[in-house]
C-alpha cells in the first residue's frame with residue numbers, strides 16, 4: 428500500500444512518487460497540477476491558433492446618387508448578407524464567390540406591404 432498524499436491544488440489523493448513540489452515550494456501537488464503550473468506559457472501557445480486566416484472584405488459597392496431601391500440579399504452558402512440596388516440573385520456572392528447561392532431577404536417594410544397586399548378571406 429502506497430501512502431497517498433492530497434494534492435494541495437486539486438485535492439486529489441496521489442501516491443508519494445507522483446508528487447511534485449509546488450511552484451511556490453509551500454506544498455505538494457500532483458503531476459497534473461505540476462505540469463499545469465510549469466507549462467502554462469507553452470500551453471497557451473498551443474491553444475493559440477497558428478494562423479488566423481483573414482477574411483476578405485467584400486468589395487465596396489459604389490454609392491449610386493440616384494435614389495434606387497436597395498434590396499437585401501443573403502448568400503445561403505456562407506450566410507453573408509449584403510445590400511444591392513441591382514438584382515443580385517443571379518450574381519456571384521461577393522463574399523464567397525459562389526454562384527446561385529444568393530437569396531433575397533425581405534426587409535420589414537417589404538414584408539409588411541406584402542401582408543397588406545394579401546387578400547382577406
Ligand SMILES: [Zn+2]
Nearest residue numbers: 434437457460
Ligand atoms: Zn493536483
Ligand SMILES: [Zn+2]
Nearest residue numbers: 502505520523
Ligand atoms: Zn457566399
